[in-house]
Amino acid sequence: xxxxxxxxxxxIDPEGRRRLRQMAKLCEGYGHRVQKSVFEITCTDAELLxxxxxxxxxxxxxxxxxxxxxxxxxxxxxxxxxxNAKPVPHHDPLIM
Amino acid sequence: xxxxxxxxxxxIDPEGRRRLRQMAKLCEGYGHRVQKSVFEITCTDAELLxxxxxxxxxxxxxxxxxxxxxxxxxxxxxxxxxxNAKPVPHHDPLIM
Numbered sequence: 001x002x003x004x005x006x007x008x009x010x011x012i013d014p015e016g017r018r019r020l021r022q023m024a025k026l027c028e029g030y031g032h033r034v035q036k037s038v039f040e041i042t043c044t045d046a047e048l049l050x051x052x053x054x055x056x057x058x059x060x061x062x063x064x065x066x067x068x069x070x071x072x073x074x075x076x077x078x079x080x081x082x083x084n085a086k087p088v089p090h091h092d093p094l095i096m
Numbered sequence: 097x098x099x100x101x102x103x104x105x106x107x108i109d110p111e112g113r114r115r116l117r118q119m120a121k122l123c124e125g126y127g128h129r130v131q132k133s134v135f136e137i138t139c140t141d142a143e144l145l146x147x148x149x150x151x152x153x154x155x156x157x158x159x160x161x162x163x164x165x166x167x168x169x170x171x172x173x174x175x176x177x178x179x180n181a182k183p184v185p186h187h188d189p190l191i192m
Contacts, residue, residue: 004165006102008131035104035161037133048176055178065131065181069100072168080144082151085161 001048002071003041005031007055010063022058023066026051032088040076040088041068097144098167099137101127103151106159118154119162122147128184136172136184137164 005027009020027033030051031041043051048068055066072078076090101123105116123129126147127137139147144164151162168174172186 004100004102006100006131006134008134034163035102035133037131038102038104038163052176052178059179061179064179066176066178067130067134067181068176068178069165069167069171070174071165075165078166080148080162080164082148082162082164083155083157083160085163 001043001045002073002075003031003043003048004069004071004075005039005041005051005066006069007037007059007066008064009037009059016060016063019058019060019064023055023064026054026058032090034085034088040090042076042090097139097141098169098171099127099139099144100165100167100171101135101137101147101162102165103133103155103162104160105133105155112156112159115154115156115160119151119160122150122154128186130181130184136186138172138186 007023009023010016011020027039030043031039034040059066103119105119106112107116123135126139127135130136
């Protein structure tokens, strides 16, 4: 399935900045970073479960938020890009 | 149509911070802010064109990026939310 993951992590303290780095690292294992806190992810149902589990372990539920949207099959190509929004190659398997 | 708009605007200088405020204001006229730089938008083709035009006028193409994804019909409800990611009511018409 094709997903778009976006997150907001509070960075007002060192703990938040650590969570931000951890979220980025987690997501980079599943997909392509297209903006600071936005990732395009292609994964299976099982991989989605481990991603959800990983995000739940990292974030502070009172401070941070993660949203994971299901995209249509052409979701990564049928989008509008403005400015230096680059297209992302999705053919290479990413799951480590 | 249902869209998800995400943007990254460089805020290293006052000009960038002004663009950030302008992008937020533009997008608030079209949809619901669900994270700092993420908006859920329901609009027509014509409204999408004016939104694209507005964004093009605001951003610095060398510094900033805007991505607008098409979501499936249930895109705003069939998502995974973690932490303080709140559901957003989409029944009220927003276009001013």
